[in-house]
Amino acid sequence: MKTANKKITAERLVKDALDKAKHFADYNIFTFLNEEGALKKAREIDARIARGEKVGKLAGVPYALKDNFLSPEGETTASAHILQEFISPVTATAVAKLEAEDAIMIGRTNLDAFAHGSSTENSFFGPTLNAYDKERVAGGSSGGSAVAVALDIVEFATGTDTGGSIRQPASFNGVFGLKPTYGCVSRYGVVAMASSTDCIGFFTKTPEDMDLLMSIASGQDPKDLTTLADYYNGESQEQCLEGLPEVTTEDDGASDPSLKNTVLAPRRIGIIKDFDNESVDKSIRDALKEKCELLKSKGHEIVELKMPSLKYALPAYYIIVPAEVASNLSRYDGVRYGFRSDESKDLDQLYENTRSEGFMPENKRRIMIGNFVLSSGFYDAYFLKAAKARTLIIEEYEKAFEKCDYILTPVSPSPAFKLGEKVNDPIAMYFEDVMSVSLNLAGVPGLTIPVGKTDTGLPIGLQLVGPRRSDKKLINFAKEIA
C-alpha cells in the first residue's frame, strides 16, 4: 500500500481519495466525507515528513471507516435513524491503533442499519451499489467499505463481521476480506450487534496489506475482556510453521527471511461435502472445483469433510444473534443521546415512538425474534438449544482441523444479487448467510479470497477457513494461492 513520503505527499493521497469518493457518489458509499479533518491531518503528517520526523507505518494512507466505529470525526450513526446526530466522545480501540500509525480516515461508509442485513439495503441512507454492476447489491452489512476498496477509492476499509458482513461483501466486490478469530481485535468502541459473534476486520486489495493491518489492529485490550492474549505478532515465522512438514526457502536465506520468500510445504485443504449441492450457484461450485485442481497441481492434498452439524448453524445463529441484538439495542431509548421522538406524552410512549421511528424494519424483526427466544418459558426451548447446537459446531470444526489444515468453501450461495430481489423476503436474505455464520458461532477466522468472475462479470470469492488463532497463517497461505 502506498504511504506518504517526500515525493508523494499525504495531502496528495488524501485529495485523490476524496476526489474519487466524490466521483463515485452515485454508488452511495459514504455516510460522511471527512474532507476538512482528513486534509488537516494529511498536512500535519507532511510537515512531520518534511522535518524528517518518524511517521507511522500507515503514514498518510487514506482509509474508509464503517459507520459503526466510534470516533469523534463525524456522526457515528451505524446507518440508523435512531443514532442521528450522535457524535462520539470516545474512539474505538481499532481506530485509535490505525490513527496512531498515521492512517487517515476520509469517510464513513454505509451499512445495513446496526449491521443487520446482507445487502446494505437496510440502511437508513439507502443501499450502496455493487462495484461491478449498479443494478446489484454491494452485499452487507459492510457494503460501503467493500465497494470503497473495490473502486480503489481507499487503500483499505474497516468492517465488522457478525455472520458474514465482511466476507460476503468482499466476495461480491472482488476484494480480500478477513473475519479474524473472535477476540483477536478489540470490539471496544464498535456499535455492538451480537457480542459473542462480532468481529472487527478489514477489506484490502492484497493479503500483504491485510497482514500489515492485522499486525497493527490486533491484540489484547483491557477495555474488551473478550480479547485474546496477543498472538498475531507474537507468532514468529518458526512458530507460524510449527508442526508442519518441511519448509524450503526459494533463495538461500541471505535476504530478508520474510514469508514472501518462503515456499510453504504441501497442505491438506478440506472441502465441505455438505455444501456441494444445487442450492449453490454453479459458477461458485465451478470456481471451487477449479481452485481445488490448481491446489492439487501445486502438490496440496484435498480432503473431503462431512460436517453434518453445520446444517444447524443458520437456525442457531438466527436465535443467538437476535437474542444478543435485542439486548444490545435496549440502550437506544431516546433518553440520553441520538434521536428522540417529540410526540410522546409519557415514558412508555417515549420508548415506543422513539424506537418505532428510529429502527429499521429489519432491526425490529430481530428485536422481536430475540425477545421471543429469551422470554420466560421459551428460553430453554430456543436459546439454550441453540447454545447447545453452537457447542456441536465448535466441536465439529475442531475435529475437521484434525483432518486438514484449512477449509475452502463458498462464501455465499450466489454472486451479488439484484437490488430489491431479497429485501422483502427475510428468509431468503437470511439464507445468504448459510455458509458464513458457522465461523462466527465457532469463533474461527475466515478470509475471502477473490478467485474470478462469472460469465456476466460478477466477482466470485471463496473463503479460506482456519482454526482459532490461525489468522496469520491464513493470510500467508492466501498470499501463496490467491
Place this chain on the structure above:
Amino acid sequence: MKYIPTIGIECHVQLATKTKLFSEVDNDARGKEPNSCVSPVDYALPGMLPRLNGEAIKFAIRAGKAMNCKINEHSRFDRKHYFYPDSPKGYQITQFYEPIIGEGFVELPSGTRIRIEHAHLEGDAGKLTHFSDYSLVDFNRVDTPLIEIVSMPDIHSAKDAHDYCKELWRLMIFAEVSYGDLYNGNMRFDVNISLAPEGTKELGTRAEVKNLNSFRSVERAVEYEIKRQTKLLEAGKKVVQETRGWNDADGKTTGQRSKEEAKDYRYMPEPDLPPINLTKEFIETEAAKLPLMPADYRKMFGKTIKSDILEILLDYPQLAYKLKEIASPSHPERAQVRSPKLIALDGKVSAISLIANLFVSVLLAEEKSAEYLNDLPSAKDLTELAEMNKKKELSSTATKEVFLHLFDPQMKGRGSKQIAKELGLIQENDLGALEKIVDAVLAKPETKKAQDDFKAGEEKVIGFLVGQVMKESRGKANPSAVQDILRKKLA
C-alpha cells in the same frame, strides 16, 4: 386458627469499592454533583463494554465469608432486561444462573441461625427524581457494585426479621465491604412474607414488600403484613401474590404489582464478560483478610461484658476492635486468628468491662461521638486509665473526666496519668493524710450539728460530712475511705 409467618429476605448491599463494578470511575459519589461520576460505559454509549472490577470480587469473597458461605470457584454474569431511565443499558448485569456466593448462614445474637441461599454480584441502577411534570435522572449510582443476599425462608417473627437485617448490616461493616449507611441507601431490604396455619408444611401465598431501608421499617412492615394477611385468612379470603410498597408515615403496605403483571426480565448470559474462575488459593488469601466478626467478639467478651452493652458495642467495629486491642495487645492483627489464647483475656477482665461501659455510657452519649469514633485513644492510654481506676487513684467521676480528656486535641497523647495529674484528679488514698483532713473538718463549728444528728441516728447526714471532706481535699480524697474514717470517728 393460629397462623405461622414465614419470612425470607433479600438484601442489597452497596460495596464500598474505589471504582465502579464495570468501569474505572469513582464509586464514592457522596456529596458529589449528580452525573459527575459517570463513564461512557455507565452511560451506555454505543460500543461500550463492561470491565470487571477485581476489588469487587475480593469484597464479595469477604462478604461471603462473613456469612459463613461457600465461595464458588466458577461464577458468571447474566443480563436482566427492563426499560426504565435509571437503567442506561436497558439491562442490569447480574448473576442469575451462577452466583459467586453459595450457601451459608447468619447467626443472630439470640443464637438462631438463618440460612443463606446464595448471594450474587450485580450493578446498581441510577436514581430518578420526579417533579410535577418532568423527572430527572442521576447516573452516579449506576453500576455501583452490589451484592444481593438471599436468605432461606427461615425467619418467623418481625423481631427476627429486624435482628437478621441488623446482623447482616454488622457483618458487612465488620467485613469492611460497605459503608453501611442506611440513610443513603447502602443497604436495602425486600421482604417476602407468607402465613400458613400452624402444623401445615406447605407455605402460604407470599407478598413481597420492596425497598425497605431501615431495620425498624422491616420490623414494622412485617408486623403490618402479618396482621393484614391474618385478617384476610380469617375472613376466608386469599392473599394475592404481589409486590407491595411500604409507606413509613402511614405504617402501611400497599399493593403495587401482581404476579400477572410481573415483568419478564428475559435473562441471558452476559456475552461481554468472560466467566469468573477463582483458584482455591485466591479465595483463601482473601478469606484470610476477613477481620474479626461480631460472633468472634461475642465469644471473646461474652463473659466479661453484659450482653446489652456488648450488643451496642457491636454496632461500632472501631470500639469492638479497640477492646480487642486492650485485651490482647500482643496480637495487633485484625484478621481472624482462631487461637484460644487470643480469646483468653489475660487478667484484663475489669479493664475491659470498665472501658466497655465508658464507651457505651460516656463516649456514645457525646455529641461529637461520630467524630471521636474515628480517632479513639490508644489501647495503652485506656489500659492505664482502667488501672488507675482499679487502684482507686481515680474516682468514677474522675475516671469519666480523664476518659473524655483523652479525646481532647489539646490533651491527647499525654497519657491518662499525666492528664489526671494536670487536672488534679488523683485521689488521696493515704489514710494518715485523710485522717488529718477529716479531723480538720470535724473541728469546724459548722459541722457540729451534723455530727450530733448522725450520732442521734440520722444516717443520711454522712453524705454531707463526706462532701465537706471532699471540699476540704479539693476533690482528691477517696470518698469511700473518707466515709470509713468518719464512721469510726463518730462511732
